[in-house]
Amino acid sequence: MASTHQQNVIALNASMTNANAPIGIFDSGLGGLSVLRHIAAQLPKEHLLYFADSGFAPYGEKSTSWLIERSLAIADFFMQQNVKALVVACNTATAAAIKALRARYPDLVLIGVEPGLKPAAALTHSKIIGVLATECTLSSEKFTQLRKQISAASQVTFLPQACIGLADQVEKGELNSPATIALLQTYIAPLIQQGADTLVLGCTHYPFLQTLIEEIAQQHQGKNQPAIHIVDTGASVARHLTRLLIENNLQRDHDARIKLEAYTSGNKTVLEDAFLTLLQLHPPVTAI
Numbered sequence: 001m002a003s004t005h006q007q008n009v010i011a012l013n014a015s016m017t018n019a020n021a022p023i024g025i026f027d028s029g030l031g032g033l034s035v036l037r038h039i040a041a042q043l044p045k046e047h048l049l050y051f052a053d054s055g056f057a058p059y060g061e062k063s064t065s066w067l068i069e070r071s072l073a074i075a076d077f078f079m080q081q082n083v084k085a086l087v088v089a090c091n092t093a094t095a096a097a098i099k100a101l102r103a104r105y106p107d108l109v110l111i112g113v114e115p116g117l118k119p120a121a122a123l124t125h126s127k128i129i130g131v132l133a134t135e136c137t138l139s140s141e142k143f144t145q146l147r148k149q150i151s152a153a154s155q156v157t158f159l160p161q162a163c164i165g166l167a168d169q170v171e172k173g174e175l176n177s178p179a180t181i182a183l184l185q186t187y188i189a190p191l192i193q194q195g196a197d198t199l200v201l202g203c204t205h206y207p208f209l210q211t212l213i214e215e216i217a218q219q220h221q222g223k224n225q226p227a228i229h230i231v232d233t234g235a236s237v238a239r240h241l242t243r244l245l246i247e248n249n250l251q252r253d254h255d256a257r258i259k260l261e262a263y264t265s266g267n268k269t270v271l272e273d274a275f276l277t278l279l280q281l282h283p284p285v286t287a288i
């Protein structure tokens with residue numbers, strides 16, 4: 001998967017001028033599909049390549065240096081496919097590695113994802129917001145800075161909740177199992193009891209549990225209370241990508257057939273099934 005940096009710089013120069021080149025998207029596993037679905041909808045003429053690092057998931061409790069090394073290796077892989085843009089569709093990898101990725105590929109259109117604290121601050125009435133994310137995301141410097149900045153600007157209180165094991169439930173396809181419900185009960189109940197009226201989905205796996213999260217939050221909120229707001233940033237990431245492609249003159253404008261291909265470091269059938277069940281898509285999947 002790795003290549004020399006020099007080869008990649010050559011690949012980058014070639015792809016930077018090519019609006020027809022694909023966009024790379026990766027996550028620790030299946031979570032990034034919750035971002036890909038918005039990108040595919042907003043940019044229907046773009047070629048998309050998806051990499052699920054399911055063989056190494058979850059990322060949530062890995063060390064920062066491991067996450068940096070892994071993210072760079074995946075970026076190198078995408079550069080060999082001549083991508084014109086890269087979306088780190090993983091909050092955990094973004095928090096740990098976006099700086100290192102920008103340093104290695106300073107000219108690449110590169111987008112990360114982070115928990116939507118700002119949109120949540122605009123929605124809350126109680127001024128208390130629960131943030132569901134991985135341990136690594138919540139303990140990162142990047143999240144700490146963002147939290148400080150948004151709380152100072154909007155006087156809201158954030159309640160960070162590390163959801164250990166939750167991304168794994170999505171990886172296993174357990175979107176509504178008793179074990180998933182039990183985990184969500186444990187994580188959500190204390191947030192609502194402390195007055196949160198808004199929950200941020202700070203991990204790209206969690207949008208696939210959104211209906212369940214809403215139901216559980218509402219149970220604890222009480223029947224006649226206003227609905228809990230749920231914040232997912234997938235659509236705004238896709239908008240951001242669109243803007244950057246336009247600014248860099250990189251938007252593909254061909255009517256010729258578009259391409260969607262997927263790669264996994266885990267089980268090929270699992271990714272094929274996830275595409276079909278979660279997005280009703282069936283791209284060719286290669287296990288690497």
Ligand code: DGL
Binds near residue numbers: 029061
């Ligand atoms: N989907 C990832 C995120 O957004 C990470 C989940 C995991 O692998 O722990 O943080």
